[in-house]
Amino acid sequence: MSVEIEFEQGGLATEEMTLNMGPQHPSTHGVLRFIVKADGEVMRKATPDVGYLHRSIEKIAEKVGWHGFMPYTDRVDYVAAMACNQGWAMCAETLGGIEVPRRGEYCRIIAAELSRICSHLLAIGATGMDIGAVTPFTHALREREMINDLIEELCGARLTYNYMRIGGVAWDLPPGFRKKVARYLDHLEPCIHEINDLLSYGKIYTERLGGVAVVSPAMAMSYGLVGPNLRASGLKHDLRKDRPYSVYGDFEFDVPVGHGEMGGVGDCWDRYMMRIWEIFESVKILRQAVDKIPEGPVIAKVARTFKPPAGDVHVRVEAARGDMSWYCVSDGSEYPYRVHVRTGSFAAMSIIEELSKGLMIADLVAVIATFDIVAPEVDR
Amino acid sequence: MQAFIDGLIGDASGLQREIYYLVGMLGFGALVVFGFILPLAGVFSWLERRVWARMQSRIGPNRVGPFGALQWLADGLKNLLKEDVIPQAADPWLFRIAPYVVVTGFVAAWVAIPFAGPLIIADLNIGILYITAVTSLVVIGILMAGWSSNNKWSMLGGIRSATQIVSYEIPAGLALFPAVLLSGTLSMQGIIAAQGWQPWMWHMFHSPFALLAFLLFFTGLLAEGNRTPFDLPEAESELVAGFATEYSGMRSLLFFLAEWGNLYVIGALVTTLYMGGWQVPPFTENAVLLTLAQFATFVLKTFFWVFVAFWIRATLPRVRVDQLMSLCWKYMVPMALAAVLATATLMVVFPEGSAPLRYATFAIVVLAVLQFFRRVVFHLRRARGMGWTIAG
Numbered sequence: 001m002s003v004e005i006e007f008e009q010g011g012l013a014t015e016e017m018t019l020n021m022g023p024q025h026p027s028t029h030g031v032l033r034f035i036v037k038a039d040g041e042v043m044r045k046a047t048p049d050v051g052y053l054h055r056s057i058e059k060i061a062e063k064v065g066w067h068g069f070m071p072y073t074d075r076v077d078y079v080a081a082m083a084c085n086q087g088w089a090m091c092a093e094t095l096g097g098i099e100v101p102r103r104g105e106y107c108r109i110i111a112a113e114l115s116r117i118c119s120h121l122l123a124i125g126a127t128g129m130d131i132g133a134v135t136p137f138t139h140a141l142r143e144r145e146m147i148n149d150l151i152e153e154l155c156g157a158r159l160t161y162n163y164m165r166i167g168g169v170a171w172d173l174p175p176g177f178r179k180k181v182a183r184y185l186d187h188l189e190p191c192i193h194e195i196n197d198l199l200s201y202g203k204i205y206t207e208r209l210g211g212v213a214v215v216s217p218a219m220a221m222s223y224g225l226v227g228p229n230l231r232a233s234g235l236k237h238d239l240r241k242d243r244p245y246s247v248y249g250d251f252e253f254d255v256p257v258g259h260g261e262m263g264g265v266g267d268c269w270d271r272y273m274m275r276i277w278e279i280f281e282s283v284k285i286l287r288q289a290v291d292k293i294p295e296g297p298v299i300a301k302v303a304r305t306f307k308p309p310a311g312d313v314h315v316r317v318e319a320a321r322g323d324m325s326w327y328c329v330s331d332g333s334e335y336p337y338r339v340h341v342r343t344g345s346f347a348a349m350s351i352i353e354e355l356s357k358g359l360m361i362a363d364l365v366a367v368i369a370t371f372d373i374v375a376p377e378v379d380r
Numbered sequence: 381m382q383a384f385i386d387g388l389i390g391d392a393s394g395l396q397r398e399i400y401y402l403v404g405m406l407g408f409g410a411l412v413v414f415g416f417i418l419p420l421a422g423v424f425s426w427l428e429r430r431v432w433a434r435m436q437s438r439i440g441p442n443r444v445g446p447f448g449a450l451q452w453l454a455d456g457l458k459n460l461l462k463e464d465v466i467p468q469a470a471d472p473w474l475f476r477i478a479p480y481v482v483v484t485g486f487v488a489a490w491v492a493i494p495f496a497g498p499l500i501i502a503d504l505n506i507g508i509l510y511i512t513a514v515t516s517l518v519v520i521g522i523l524m525a526g527w528s529s530n531n532k533w534s535m536l537g538g539i540r541s542a543t544q545i546v547s548y549e550i551p552a553g554l555a556l557f558p559a560v561l562l563s564g565t566l567s568m569q570g571i572i573a574a575q576g577w578q579p580w581m582w583h584m585f586h587s588p589f590a591l592l593a594f595l596l597f598f599t600g601l602l603a604e605g606n607r608t609p610f611d612l613p614e615a616e617s618e619l620v621a622g623f624a625t626e627y628s629g630m631r632s633l634l635f636f637l638a639e640w641g642n643l644y645v646i647g648a649l650v651t652t653l654y655m656g657g658w659q660v661p662p663f664t665e666n667a668v669l670l671t672l673a674q675f676a677t678f679v680l681k682t683f684f685w686v687f688v689a690f691w692i693r694a695t696l697p698r699v700r701v702d703q704l705m706s707l708c709w710k711y712m713v714p715m716a717l718a719a720v721l722a723t724a725t726l727m728v729v730f731p732e733g734s735a736p737l738r739y740a741t742f743a744i745v746v747l748a749v750l751q752f753f754r755r756v757v758f759h760l761r762r763a764r765g766m767g768w769t770i771a772g
Binding site: 017019020025026027040041128131132133134135137138139142190194197198199202204205207208360361362363365 | 432435436437438532533536539540608609611612618619620694695696697698699700701702703759762
C-alpha cells in the first residue's frame with residue numbers, strides 16, 4: 001500500500017533520511033544493500049546496490065573447461081542448484097550435439113523439481129519470517145530437510161548438488177528412491193495446506209502482503225521479470241510449458257498465475273502464493289515422473305576432453321526463480337570462450353527501485369522476500 | 381506488608397520510625413526485585429524459548445541444568461562479562477541511563493500486584509491507575525535509547541515504540557474501566573474482592589461487553605509490552621534490533637529483562653481485573669494454607685496468559701505501522717468506549733447484575749473453547765496422518 005504525505009508549506013521543516021539497509025541486515029537474504037531514502041517510515045526510493053557477492057563465476061568457466069564448470073554452476077543459485085546444473089549441461093549438449101538418454105532426462109527432471117520445491121519452501125518460510133511469523137519458517141525448513149535427505153541419497157550433497165553431467169546425470173536413482181519420493185509427496189501436500197492455514201490466509205498476513213507493491217503486467221514485462229514473479233502479474237509464461245525442454249512435454253501440469261485475490265494482480269501476496277501453487281504443480285510433475293521413468297542408461301558417452309564445435313548457444317531453463325538463460329560461446333577448444341547467465345533475481349532487483357516509491361520500510365522487506373531474491377544469483 | 385513492618389519497628393517514633401520504615405521497605409523491595417522479579421524474567425526467557433521451540437518443532441535450549449532451565453543464568457552471566465560498548469557518536473549519559481529507566485518502569489509496577497490476599501507490597505487505593513502510570517515510564521526509556529544511540533534504526537524503533545505505546549494506552553486504559561466500574565474501586569485487592577472464585581463470577585463474564593473489554597485490554601497490553609503481533613519497535617527483520625541495536629552486554633539484556641518481566645505484569649493485570657485474581661474457594665480455615673492456594677491460583681492464571689502471549693508470538697506475523705495505528709484508533713478505541721458505555725448502562729438497568737447475561741457470556745466462551753479443542757484434535761489427526769519419518 002502506498003502512503004501519500006502532503007507537506008504543508010511553511011510547516012515543520014523535514015528532511016529525507018538516508019538509511020543504509022544492508023549489506024548486513026537480517027532480512028536482506030545474503031549480502032544485499034539498499035540505499036533507502038526515507039521520510040519517516042515512508043520510503044521515497046530504495047536503490048539496490050549489487051555486487052557484494054560477485055564471484056566471477058562466468059569468468060571461471062573460461063578457465064576450468066566444460067566438465068569442470070559443473071560444480072561452479074551450483075553456486076550460481078545455491079538454493080535451487082539443479083536447474084543451474086541443467087542449464088549448463090544443456091548448453092554443452094546443444095553445442096556438442098549430444099543426445100541425453102531418456103532415463104537421464106527423467107532423473108534430471110526429478111532432481112530439478114525436487115530442488116524447485118526445496119527452493120520454494122525456503123522462499124515461503126523466509127517470507128513468513130520477514131513478515132514476523134517465525135513458526136512457518138521452521139515448518140517449511142523441516143519439509144525442506146526431508147528433500148535434502150532425498151537429494152543426498154541421490155547425489156551425496158545437500159545443497160550444492162553437482163548431480164548432472166554433460167550428457168546425462170552422474171548417478172542413477174538409488175534403489176527405492178521412487179517409492180520414497182512418492183511417499184514424501186503424499187506427506188508434503190498436507191504440510192503445505194498446514195502452512196496455508198497457519199500463514200497464507202491469516203488476516204494479518206494478507207493485510208501485510210495484499211495490495212502491496214503491485215507489479216502490473218506491462219511493468220513486469222518492461223523490467224524483464226521472469227518465473228513466478230512474472231506469472232504473479234497474470235502473465236502465463238512458463239518455459240516448461242511454452243517451449244518444453246528436456247522431457248517436460250511428457251507431463252500434465254498447469255501454470256498457475258496470480259489473480260489478485262487479496263488486492264491487485266501482481267501484489268506481494270500473489271507472488272508469495274505463486275510459490276505455494278507451484279509446489280503443487282511440481283508435485284504433479286514428480287508423481288508422473290517417478291511413475292513413468294523408463295529403464296536404460298542415465299548418461300550418454302561423452303569424451304573426457306570435451307571439445308564442442310565452434311559456435312554459440314542460448315539455452316533457457318525454468319529455474320525456481322524463473323527463466324535462467326545461459327549464453328555460451330565456444331571456439332572449438334576444451335574451454336568455453338565466453339559464458340553468461342541471465343538470472344531471475346537480477347531482474348527482480350532492478351524493479352525494486354521503481355516499486356519502492358511510497359512504500360513503507362516494512363514493505364521493502366516484504367518486497368525483497370516475495371521476489372525471492374537470492375543474493376548470489378544477482379551477482380554470480 | 382505495612383503491618384508487618386510496623387510490627388518489626390515496634391514503638392520507635394518520629395524520624396527514627398520513618399528511617400526504619402524506609403530501610404525496611406527498600407530492603408523488602410530489593411528482596412522482591414532480586415529474589416523474584418529477575419529470576420522470574422529469566423525463567424520466562426527460558427520458558428519462551430522452550431515453548432517456542434516446541435511449537436516450531438525444534439528442541440530449544442536444553443543444555444544448562446535440567447531441561448535447560450538454568451539457561452537464563454548462563455545467559456545473564458555471559459552478558460555481565462561482556463564489554464559494555466558505548467558508540468562514540470552516542471549521547472553517553474542518555475545511552476547509559478535508558479535501560480535503567482525501562483527496568484524501573486516495569487519493576488515499579490510490581491508494587492501494586494496482588495499475589496494473594498495478604499501478599500501485596502502496597503495495596504494502593506489507586507492501584508490500577510498507578511500501574512498504568514508507571515508502566516508508561518518504559519516508553520521514555522525506549523525513546524531515550526532510540527534517540528541516544530545515534531543510529532537511524534534505533535531512532536526508528538524508538539519513535540515506533542513511542543507512537544505505539546502512547547496510542548495503545550488509550551484503548552487499554554479505557555478497557556480496564558468496565559472492571560473498575562463493576563468493582564467500584566481502583567484498588568487491586570478491591571477489584572479482586574468484587575469477583576468470586578467461580579469462573580462465571582469473574583468480571584470478564586459479566587456481560588458480552590465486559591468480555592469485549594477484556595479482549596481489548598489484553599490486546600492493548602500486548603501492544604504496550606511490544607509483544608507480537610505488535611513488536612514493531614524491535615522488529616528484527618525490519619529494524620535489525622530496533623531501539624536496542626547499539627546496546628551490548630548487560631545493558632541490552634536489561635531491555636529484554638524488562639520485556640519478559642512485563643509479560644508477567646500483563647498476565648497479572650488481566651488476571652486481577654477480569655479473571656478473578658487470587659480468588660479460591662474457601663476450603664480451609666488455615667490462613668497460611670489459604671494464602672498459598674491463593675498465590676498458586678494467581679500465579680497459574682498469570683502463567684496461562686503469559687503462555688498465551690508466547691503462543692501468539694509463535695503464531696502471528698507482525699502488523700505494519702499504519703495498520704497498527706488504524707487498528708488502535710479506528711477499531712479498538714471506539715470498541716473500548718462502547719464497552720465502557722454499555723457496561724455502565726447495564727449496571728444501571730440491572731443494579732444487581734443479570735444472571736442470564738452472565739451465564740450466556742460464560743456459555744459463549746465455553747463453546748468457543750470447545751470449538752477450539754475440536755480444531756486442535758482435527759489438526760492433530762491430520763498431522764498424524766502425514767507420518768514423520770520419510771527419507772533417510
